[in-house]
Amino acid sequence: MRTLSPPVGLPALADADLVGQVARLLTQAVVEGRLAPGSKVVEAGIARELGVSRAPVREAARLLEQQGLLVASPRRGFFVRKFAADDIDDIYDLRLCVERHAAVLAARNLTPETRDMLRRQIDVLHQTADLEDPARQVEEDYRFHRLICEIAANRRLLRLFDDLASEMRMVIGLIGRLYDDPHEIARTHEPVLAAIEQGHPERIVAHIDYHIGHAWREVGKLVREIPA
Amino acid sequence: MRTLSPPVGLPALADADLVGQVARLLTQAVVEGRLAPGSKVVEAGIARELGVSRAPVREAARLLEQQGLLVASPRRGFFVRKFAADDIDDIYDLRLCVERHAAVLAARNLTPETRDMLRRQIDVLHQTADLEDPARQVEEDYRFHRLICEIAANRRLLRLFDDLASEMRMVIGLIGRLYDDPHEIARTHEPVLAAIEQGHPERIVAHIDYHIGHAWREVGKLVREIPA
DNA sequence: TAATCGTCGATTGTCGACAGTTTAGTCTTG
DNA sequence: CAAGACTAAACTGTCGACAATCGACGATTA
Structure with a gap:
C-alpha cells in the first residue's frame, strides 16, 4: 500500500x-x-x-x-536602516532596470495562461481598491510586478525583485500612506500588460518607465516631505 | 591647544x-x-x-x-552550490541587464577623471595579459566592469554587481581555464569605453551586449562541456 | 574651561554543551 | 535478493556563559 x-x-x-x-x-x-x-x-x-x-x-x-x-x-x-532620498533613488533606479528587463523577457515567454494570470491580478487590484486597506493594496501591487518577474523565468532576477520589494516595503511603511486613489493605480497597470501582450520591446520599456517612474516620483516626494 | x-x-x-x-x-x-x-x-x-x-x-x-x-x-x-547551465544563463542574463544600465548611467556621469580611470584599467588589462596569470586576468577584467558600476553612482547596483561577480568567480573557478587570448579580451573592452564616451544609449547597449554576450557564450560552452 | 584620560556598566563575539533530527549502516522479512 | 524496519553515529538548532570591547560619564590636567 x-x-x-x-x-x-x-x-x-x-x-x-x-x-x-x-x-x-x-x-x-x-x-x-x-x-x-x-x-x-x-x-x-x-x-x-x-x-x-x-x-x-x-x-x-x-x-x-x-x-x-x-x-x-x-x-x-x-x-x-535610515533611508535618505539618495537611497530611494538608488532603489527605484535599480527597480526600473530590473523590471524593464523582466517585462521584455515576460513578453517573449508569454502564454495564454500567464497572460490570464496577469489579467486576473489586475482584477484583484481593482477589487482590493474597494477595501480601504492600503497595506493589502501595496502587497497586491507587488504581486503583479512579481508575476512579471516569474514569467520572465530567471530565478536570480526574481530573487533580486524580492529583495528590492522588501526594501520598498520598509520605505512605504515609514511613509505610512501612499496612494490617493487605489483605483487609479489599478488602472495604470493595464497599459503595461497591453504593451507586454503586443510585444514591442520599446513600447514595453516606455510603459514600464512611465508606471514605475510615477511611483518613484510619488515616493520620492513623500520621503522628501517627511525627512528623518 | x-x-x-x-x-x-x-x-x-x-x-x-x-x-x-x-x-x-x-x-x-x-x-x-x-x-x-x-x-x-x-x-x-x-x-x-x-x-x-x-x-x-x-x-x-x-x-x-x-x-x-x-x-x-x-x-x-x-x-x-551546483551550477547547471540554467544558472549560468540566469546569472549572465541578469549581468547583462545590470551592466547595460550601469554603462548608460556611467556615460551620463562621465568626467575626464573617471574616463581616465577606465582608460587606465584597460592598460592594466593589457599589461596583465603578459603575466600568464588567468586568475589575475579575470580579476582585472571584473575591476573594469566594476568601475563602470562605480561611475554609475548607484550603491545598490554596485552591491548587486559584486554579488554577481562572486557567483561568476565560482563558475570560472569550476571551469578552471577561461580565455584563450588575454590580449584579445583586453582589446574587446575598448569599443565599450568608446561607446560610453560617445554617449548614445543605443550604441552603449549594443557594445555591452556584444562584449558580455561573448563571455556568456564562452562560459556557457565550457559549462556544457564539463557538466556536473 | 575645554580637551583628554580612566573607569564602569552594557553589549557583542565566541565558546562548549545538550536535545532533537537526519543519515548511514545493519538486520529482518517477504 | 530486494525492500522495509531498526539502531547508532553524526550533525544541526538552540542555549547559557565568559571574555573582549564599546560608549558614557566623571576625574584630571593644562
Missing part, C-alpha cells in the same frame, strides 16, 4: 524555524515603525522579549541586514 | 573579524575546487579544522549562502 504522502498543496506547516519567525517579527516591528530608523537593535533585548536565546536573533538580524532592513556595525551591533 | 589627532594615514588595522576570515577561506576552498559542488559543508568539521567554534563558521556560511556559493537545507546543513 502506498502511504507515501500524495502531495496536497499544504503550506509546509508553519515552521518551527525560529530564525524565520524572529526575522518576520523584526521585519514587522521595523515596517510598522515600532523600531525607529537609526535606533539600535539589541540582541539580548530582542531575545529576552521573545523568550529565545541570542543565537537565532543574531542570525535573523544578519538576514535582515542582507535584505537591507538593518545595517551592522562591527562590535557595535545592528541598527535600523 | 588643538591636539585632536591629526589624521595620519594608518591602514585601519587588519580586522580580527573571524567571520570574514572564515568566509574568505571557505570561498577560496570552493573556488579552488577543494570543496566539490554538491558536497556537504559540515560546520563542526570546518570549525575544528580552523580551530574556532561553530558560531563564526555558521555565520560565514550564511553569508556565502546569500552570495550564492552555498545553499542551505534546513536541518540538513550547507552544501556547495
Whole structure:
C-alpha cells in the first residue's frame, strides 16, 4: 500500500524555524515603525522579549541586514536602516532596470495562461481598491510586478525583485500612506500588460518607465516631505 | 591647544573579524575546487579544522549562502552550490541587464577623471595579459566592469554587481581555464569605453551586449562541456 | 574651561554543551 | 535478493556563559 504522502498543496506547516519567525517579527516591528530608523537593535533585548536565546536573533538580524532592513556595525551591533532620498533613488533606479528587463523577457515567454494570470491580478487590484486597506493594496501591487518577474523565468532576477520589494516595503511603511486613489493605480497597470501582450520591446520599456517612474516620483516626494 | 589627532594615514588595522576570515577561506576552498559542488559543508568539521567554534563558521556560511556559493537545507546543513547551465544563463542574463544600465548611467556621469580611470584599467588589462596569470586576468577584467558600476553612482547596483561577480568567480573557478587570448579580451573592452564616451544609449547597449554576450557564450560552452 | 584620560556598566563575539533530527549502516522479512 | 524496519553515529538548532570591547560619564590636567 502506498502511504507515501500524495502531495496536497499544504503550506509546509508553519515552521518551527525560529530564525524565520524572529526575522518576520523584526521585519514587522521595523515596517510598522515600532523600531525607529537609526535606533539600535539589541540582541539580548530582542531575545529576552521573545523568550529565545541570542543565537537565532543574531542570525535573523544578519538576514535582515542582507535584505537591507538593518545595517551592522562591527562590535557595535545592528541598527535600523535610515533611508535618505539618495537611497530611494538608488532603489527605484535599480527597480526600473530590473523590471524593464523582466517585462521584455515576460513578453517573449508569454502564454495564454500567464497572460490570464496577469489579467486576473489586475482584477484583484481593482477589487482590493474597494477595501480601504492600503497595506493589502501595496502587497497586491507587488504581486503583479512579481508575476512579471516569474514569467520572465530567471530565478536570480526574481530573487533580486524580492529583495528590492522588501526594501520598498520598509520605505512605504515609514511613509505610512501612499496612494490617493487605489483605483487609479489599478488602472495604470493595464497599459503595461497591453504593451507586454503586443510585444514591442520599446513600447514595453516606455510603459514600464512611465508606471514605475510615477511611483518613484510619488515616493520620492513623500520621503522628501517627511525627512528623518 | 588643538591636539585632536591629526589624521595620519594608518591602514585601519587588519580586522580580527573571524567571520570574514572564515568566509574568505571557505570561498577560496570552493573556488579552488577543494570543496566539490554538491558536497556537504559540515560546520563542526570546518570549525575544528580552523580551530574556532561553530558560531563564526555558521555565520560565514550564511553569508556565502546569500552570495550564492552555498545553499542551505534546513536541518540538513550547507552544501556547495551546483551550477547547471540554467544558472549560468540566469546569472549572465541578469549581468547583462545590470551592466547595460550601469554603462548608460556611467556615460551620463562621465568626467575626464573617471574616463581616465577606465582608460587606465584597460592598460592594466593589457599589461596583465603578459603575466600568464588567468586568475589575475579575470580579476582585472571584473575591476573594469566594476568601475563602470562605480561611475554609475548607484550603491545598490554596485552591491548587486559584486554579488554577481562572486557567483561568476565560482563558475570560472569550476571551469578552471577561461580565455584563450588575454590580449584579445583586453582589446574587446575598448569599443565599450568608446561607446560610453560617445554617449548614445543605443550604441552603449549594443557594445555591452556584444562584449558580455561573448563571455556568456564562452562560459556557457565550457559549462556544457564539463557538466556536473 | 575645554580637551583628554580612566573607569564602569552594557553589549557583542565566541565558546562548549545538550536535545532533537537526519543519515548511514545493519538486520529482518517477504 | 530486494525492500522495509531498526539502531547508532553524526550533525544541526538552540542555549547559557565568559571574555573582549564599546560608549558614557566623571576625574584630571593644562
